[in-house]
Amino acid sequence: MITVGAVWLGGRVPLPLRWAAAVAATGVVAGLAGAALMGVLRLVQHLAYGLFDHGFGAAVVAADPARRVAAMAAGGLAVGLGWWALQRWTSPVREAEDVVGGPLGGRMRLRSTAADAVLQVVAVGAGASLGREGAPRQVGAAAGGWLAARCGLEAQAQRVLLACGAGAGLAAVYDVPLGGALFTLEVLLTTLAPVAVLSAVATSVIAAMVAWPFVGMGHVFTVSHLTSPTASLVVAAVVVGPLAAGVGLAFRALAGWARRLAPRGWRLPVATTLAFAVVGLVAVPLPQVLGNGRAPAELAFVGQLGLVTAVLLLVARPLATALCLGSGARGGLLTPAVALGALLGLLGAAAWSQLWPGAPASALAVVGAAAVLSVTQRAPLTATVLLLEFTGSATTLLVPVLAAVTTATATARLVGSRPSPTPP
Structure with a gap:
């Protein structure tokens, strides 16, 4: 048996066995943590907006407008006080990206x-326009690094397992084992070394399987009217790509700017309460502005979102995300980026149909979501696989999704590589 410090009764445990134990344990813990966090999310959503049988978006729409404002204000106060307490009595919480990209030996404190x-997840459950994936990623990463250290692995191996834990947390909550593994390899480790690939795939698969009894199996989104790609759809995807690059770059810059404004100390709970209440007020006429973005993306994918509402959400949702981040709230940007891309694709389909019919709006919404996500995450392969796993559209939309992601990524890199203007 393996004990703390990886000492075996009668001698040292061989390195391959210690590595395998750390990989398996990371996958299991990430899966259980992801399931537990999703349980907390559902509980908060139920307390905030009542019982719902048709999804969070339907519950928000059915809720009294005053309840939307009250739930957001109460949620903002609760999370603001919580983050203020963490700032006051614990060391700063580190992001997995910073630890993996920093010096060897970096750690993430598991409790904080x-x-x-x-x-x-409490913030997202209350209705904050932030992604829920950041929480399980962080816990999975902290657990992976901690388990690797307890198994006596060297610093580089601990870094790999920390990154694998982050990908496994993503895989667990969305049932996307391949997407979780690619996130580990493309975004965090930036390597295809065999040991890293095997570890990333194993941890993500284990985490997804462990989470199945709690979060379920199947696709995150339903997409209607999926057919074989037409020439019109492929060309439309090529055109949407550069537009998605603009949206993705703007959203990424807006989020980064907002995070730098986050207050500290007693101002933090005041800011979160006010900011969340303002978003709740916006949700009185526009309820789809609440939540991580899954609801408006789903409506776009099934063709049940009006064009006027889509235009309003394309403006209101990123501003709501920036307002939440600027108040000091923390959360992911994955699903908010998917929602923005879906809205862009839906609007693009309406315009494209006047030029060349044959590109279904639902299909172009998926294409736009993948393209925007590829730019915000700086990960074209991960974005492609995630959207195909999210929607189960690999056999029908692979070519147009790749076309849009390629042109979006190329445009973003072209814009990003331009030299800054010389000051006069």
Whole structure:
């Protein structure tokens, strides 16, 4: 048996066995943590907006407008006080990206990271326009690094397992094992070394399987009217790509700017309460502005979102996300980016149909979502696989999704590589 410090009765445990134990344990813990966090999310959503049988978006729409404002204000106060307490009595919570990209030996404190993750899902459950994936990613990463250290692995191996835990957390809550593994390899480790690939795939698969009894199996989104790609759809995808690059770059810059404004100390709970209440007021006429973005994306994918509403959400949702981040709230940007891309694709389909019919709006919404996500995450392969796993559209939309992601990524890199103007 393996004990703390990886000492075996009668001698040292061989390195391959210690590595395998750390990989398996990381996958299991990430899966259980993801399931537990999703349980907290559902509980908060139920307390905030009541019982719902048709999804969070339907519950928000059915809720009294005053309840939307009250739920957001109460949620903002609760998470603001929580983050203020973490700032006051614990060391700063570190992001997996910073630890993996920093010096060897960097750690994520498990307790403070777990507390931060709970606050993130409480914020999303109350209706903050932030992604829920940041919380399980962080807990999975902290657990992976901690388990690797307890198994006596060297610093580089601990870094790999920390990154694998982040990908496994993503895989667990969305049932996207391949997408979780690619996130580990493309975004965090930026390597295809065999050991890293095997570890990333194993941890993500294990985490997804462990979470199945709690979060379920199947696709995150339903997409209507999926047919074989037409020439019109492929060309439309090529055209949508550069537009998605603009939206993705703007959203990424807006989020980064907002995070730098986040207050500290007693101002933090005041700011979160006010900011969340303002978003709740916006939700009185526009309820789809609440939540991580899954609801408006789903409506776009099934063709049940009006064009006027789509235009309003394309403006209101990123501003709501920036307002939440600027108040000091923490959360992911994955699903908010998917929602923006879906809205862009839906509007693009309406315009494209006047030029060349044959590109279904639902299909172009998926294409737009993948393209925007590829730019915000700086990960074209991960974005492609995630949207195909989210929607189960690999056999029908692979070519147009790749076309849009390619042109979006190329445009973003072209814009990003331009030299800054020389000051006069």
